[in-house]
Amino acid sequence: MPWDFSTDPEYQEKLDWARQFVREEIWPLETVFHELDQDQLDRAYAPLQERVKEQGLWAAHLPPELGGQGWGQVKLGLLHEILGTSMLAPNAFGCQAPDSGNSEILALAGTPEQKERWLEPLLAGDIKSAFSMTEPGAGADPTLLQTRAVRDGDDYVINGHKWFTSNGSIADVLIVMAVTDPDARPHQRASMFIVPADTPGVNVLRDVPTMEHPEGGFGKLGGHSEVLYEDVRIPKENLLGAEGTGFLIAQHRLGPGRIHHCMRWLGVSQRAFDMLCERATYRYAFGSTLAEKQTVQNWIADSAAQMQAARLMTLHAAWKMDTQGASAARTDISLIKFFGAGVLHDVVDRALQIHGSLGYSTDLPLEAMYRMARGARFYDGPDEVHRQSVARQILRGYEAPADGVPSEHLPTREAHARQKFAEILEMVTAND
Amino acid sequence: MPWDFSTDPEYQEKLDWARQFVREEIWPLETVFHELDQDQLDRAYAPLQERVKEQGLWAAHLPPELGGQGWGQVKLGLLHEILGTSMLAPNAFGCQAPDSGNSEILALAGTPEQKERWLEPLLAGDIKSAFSMTEPGAGADPTLLQTRAVRDGDDYVINGHKWFTSNGSIADVLIVMAVTDPDARPHQRASMFIVPADTPGVNVLRDVPTMEHPEGGFGKLGGHSEVLYEDVRIPKENLLGAEGTGFLIAQHRLGPGRIHHCMRWLGVSQRAFDMLCERATYRYAFGSTLAEKQTVQNWIADSAAQMQAARLMTLHAAWKMDTQGASAARTDISLIKFFGAGVLHDVVDRALQIHGSLGYSTDLPLEAMYRMARGARFYDGPDEVHRQSVARQILRGYEAPADGVPSEHLPTREAHARQKFAEILEMVTAND
Amino acid sequence: MPWDFSTDPEYQEKLDWARQFVREEIWPLETVFHELDQDQLDRAYAPLQERVKEQGLWAAHLPPELGGQGWGQVKLGLLHEILGTSMLAPNAFGCQAPDSGNSEILALAGTPEQKERWLEPLLAGDIKSAFSMTEPGAGADPTLLQTRAVRDGDDYVINGHKWFTSNGSIADVLIVMAVTDPDARPHQRASMFIVPADTPGVNVLRDVPTMEHPEGGFGKLGGHSEVLYEDVRIPKENLLGAEGTGFLIAQHRLGPGRIHHCMRWLGVSQRAFDMLCERATYRYAFGSTLAEKQTVQNWIADSAAQMQAARLMTLHAAWKMDTQGASAARTDISLIKFFGAGVLHDVVDRALQIHGSLGYSTDLPLEAMYRMARGARFYDGPDEVHRQSVARQILRGYEAPADGVPSEHLPTREAHARQKFAEILEMVTAND
């Protein structure tokens, strides 16, 4: 049936399992996470990962030949909605960023040798990888990238200054975006390179502390590293894909990534929303429970509407990507990026407000959600750039009226309308 | 395939036909509409209605046995989105309010005699009907209805003061909601009655002029009448359904009606959005076209996101109504009511603003759309009541934690988490 | 005392008188206004104007030598707040647009001959004037003006297409802005001319119907006329001021005009706010009066805050204009334009919503206020242009840091801070 919003029953069972598993097994980990060292953490995760593999939910984003499921974005989206409820869940499901995205890139653009050398150990969990694109002086505008890779004999020599390199301080290998042809068209200037972390000249300066991770990193789950590349020499075999295809590859990685992001945000939102509603049921002030206050009712109703909107829009974008390809879904994906980030903020914000001081304290996970949510508005490109991009794509479908008068200008249209109407009446009369 | 957002190709063809038909045949009527008398208008509509019937799109909301299509709300929704682009379109498609809703009510709750006497001529277009529920002193709260119907022998005698009775001044028959048992539970106090317009005591005071129709009515398409019922005596056979079922019947009428409303609003929004985008392409100020201004780009992107959201939410509500029944879709329908009204306003508002003085003038249809949009926020119940209703329904799914501590209170949860984690580590160690 | 928010008691008395006078004498006129012909209206106004003159409140915007008061903008603002409560009030106080602004222009830039010929009869109420600047193709960007005035011997010949020419259809004389030097700098291209309405070639096409005045004009109080100037020949003596000073003069007129506008909007807002609050006290729904609903409480609190904000900002801008001159107050005036338009809309919108259908009907003045409010967002330049103007003026006060690093970049500042602190400690230690 067309316009069918249901999930097939078999997959729904998997989702139900995942939801319960994440809630019962992963959420408790959150409260002890900060006390564990890397070894303890790995030991704690191992049996969880085993159970996920038994359910056939491991690394579901990968194509079947790499051990994934080949499900398409709608199904992945529904799973990521559940994983989003805990920042510790993706690692249990084999889809922890940036390793997940990097493995996709290597699967897509890597040579057989590159796959053997880097992809296989990555999938086996034997190595960790970083993604190194953002620069202090270049945000969303790719033409501003400064890092250069210059061909020198059989090598490339990379120089540049990156930051917000995910996992940079714990990675064994970095995927680095660098300009190979400064004179090419904007989106063909850069290429991607595989850079082993122990290559001389790779200097990880620090994990940049942020509002989300003020301690400078996620510790065991990686950080946003600042990295200086000084005369980093790598063999030309480490070029990923063809020269000039850096943005093309990045785009391929970012599209599905944004869908997963948005669905994970919905997981966070739902968790915050549940807290908001629970609080309303019993908190009492000024003569009634908060559930009876119209302001709180408005928060609940607006949150429900926004979450429903973001969810349907994201799944629609996923469906379009699955059925018509990434390019056709481009506008839809930009839409959900900024719309979804706004929903995440609003819902978490209301849940925090209803808890007052308690919500502001670290006794509840809401304040951490709020700090995380603030990042959503510029990660993967600031909302402003996505809005611009959406508008430009939409405007391609319109053209200026030939006479410079709006198509719907009534006085201009009136003559036509009169004639039309006269014809109708005439026809009617003729039939009488 | 589940989560399928496509329309079946055969129906898509019908929609494409309808879209072109409304644009080419109905839109021009708008500019001459005000000059036509009732007879001319009827003559102009006749051949249009014939073509709609040929396409099998006539009165599509009715069950097949009454000449409708029995399609369900998703398909109806998609059609109403197109009809919404012109307030003159529904009449060409046999689904002009309030006749459409009234015919549904009669089909649902009418006796065979009532159907023969009222429904058949209504469907044949031989009579017009009004819907008389709203009272000056009673807005959205049904317990405040004052109009009374008192049983007197074999008759009912109705007394009361209604307004915003759609079509009141041109109707042959009115469906009137009146309290039959003031002591019953709130939603069982009232009943519906069929009142011929020529019954003594039915006094139509005026068509209330509004922001949308300052001239006091839509003229040939009816108005919002103020009606005084003074000792209006009707036989008991004119009771519609059982005593006390007035709200039940009204609810049945309003549910699908809201879906159609929301989809028609999207039609209006899309028309305004097209004007907004067209204007951006050629209007020039301060060194560039408006398409290059980021404020305008934001308007376009936000409008696109909001419209996409409202569209998917409405079709989802329609799907839920089709597959799980009206009751299951209740929250969804309240959601789209207030969310959709907001979207309509925002999109029309932006389209008007980009046209400046021109948009504010009656040379473009935008100012009329803007006036119409303002009504959407309280028609069929003010947004505030729908928000409240949504919140109450959602809150039924939550309960207060037994110990009065939020379920996610980290200090409280920590003991459990530690034990959980100890077990995991133990298990892992045992397996070593 | 500095930072003194009080009004001097003597003037407060005048304001109190004006408030009561407008409420008791002018408001009732609103309900019969549409039935009066021009003569009746003039007769009705005459005694009212007399009483205003007796109070010394007549034409208060004019300099003393022209019969005005020379009070400055703060006092004028406080008066206009009261006049704003009724669109019929300004005419009783001798400050009806566009005559009020035109008389200011003539007083400012007119030659003695021009003053005698046009200003005196204007002040005496013997003639009416129009202001003709806006063109269909030129909104807020002055460089887009197309109307041309070409010197030909001792005459100027004007050709062009204007609309939204206030009073165009009833004026005896029009002040017309036309380009005299297309090659000059943007703000020196145009000049102002005095054009008698009966000059051949002045063709008033229509009063443009708008959302506010759908009947095409304010009738007896003028309309927004569309005017075609075809080879309109006027003697060079009708040039107002020097060639190229058109925008300079317009700017002089618009500054105080915006302050008066904003204060009048506050008058409208206050009147709507009073209706909102009154309704809350007695309207009952769902178990309590609306005054007990938190949504309504939010509306009241937010409206009060916004009105207080707009009021203080406008009076502050007026004070700045009075004490530091129009140029110093430029940013402040742009601020209140868009901020005030938003406040007006929001307050009226809430007042309308709380009245539901009644507010939407013409039985209350709210729906007319709502339609009027929509115009405020683009009259005198769209809000978007004022925001841009404010930003540009503010940004002139900032410069890029020499090293391209934000002044507040903590790592960069740290060295300086350490040294500073070492010095402090050293100093402290030395003092020990």
Added chain:
Amino acid sequence: MPWDFSTDPEYQEKLDWARQFVREEIWPLETVFHELDQDQLDRAYAPLQERVKEQGLWAAHLPPELGGQGWGQVKLGLLHEILGTSMLAPNAFGCQAPDSGNSEILALAGTPEQKERWLEPLLAGDIKSAFSMTEPGAGADPTLLQTRAVRDGDDYVINGHKWFTSNGSIADVLIVMAVTDPDARPHQRASMFIVPADTPGVNVLRDVPTMEHPEGGFGKLGGHSEVLYEDVRIPKENLLGAEGTGFLIAQHRLGPGRIHHCMRWLGVSQRAFDMLCERATYRYAFGSTLAEKQTVQNWIADSAAQMQAARLMTLHAAWKMDTQGASAARTDISLIKFFGAGVLHDVVDRALQIHGSLGYSTDLPLEAMYRMARGARFYDGPDEVHRQSVARQILRGYEAPADGVPSEHLPTREAHARQKFAEILEMVTAND
């Protein structure tokens, strides 16, 4: 001159000094603050405090007899706007919360003995004090306070559970609010007590970690402590003021406190705004600096308008408090609480967004400002309660119309208007 928005020149000089002093001497301290121990910090502050005293700006909130200035709230407000730019500034100016508020309370309600014992060492900086009012189960509703103080012979015995007790963990003495008469009227149930920190039964459980201070306290400047009072016995002489006056005293403390808060928020906002504007001047993306992007221009213009609004409203409230008393200013103070909190958030949020990842990192002070700003919406009572309070106070000025019809109902008013108008015409005619 009435409506005078200027500051007297002498005081302006002091403000200019303070602005430069805070910027040059205090801001640098921020970057080394976290490394200093208490002793170093005290030593660093000493010379700074000396300079403030020399300027006559020390403890300016106190009455002259206690070494303060007795300036009134307008002047204090202007000073706090400057102090707000750094959270380290108040301590240098002798007005660090909660000591500043506590000293006001002691000055207001303390007996001579209490003043000698507690106020004098507090003012001398020899001891630190805490303010202990908030309870986990009682937010803004005072009737929900659970902490009890029971008279027992010549003592009071206090039992209860408080949190967000400012300075609790470092204080020598705590001001504690406890219920003395549970059956009294809501605002007369509680009293304030002076509780030495070393009294048996005063158990400081922890400093509650919050979004603003995740490390659990401000360290050397105090924290939000959770305190358990278990059979805390204090002599009856430690009652502050009369029994039942707890809320009265608290209210006295909170009024001016809110004005100072709001002005400090404006200091923060201005600092963030400066960063926003500076960034716009040089950051380049997509073909121009950010200063040229209309979105950024909108941010600047809207921020400027909001800050101007909040500033004028706060100074107006201060002026009202100075001239008409705290009670008259009550609505004004509630208004600025929620309005100002919103402005603070919005400005900081935009400044952060324009800096993207950099703004989100701890390399700029913006992310800390953003976290602080989130607290402003519920500190000193959540915004929702202040809105409710404002609405209730305003609504006292309105009453229901006697006939249940809106005062402005046009049909109802029409008869009166016609009569009025007939009289006018008659009068005019008589005069003819």
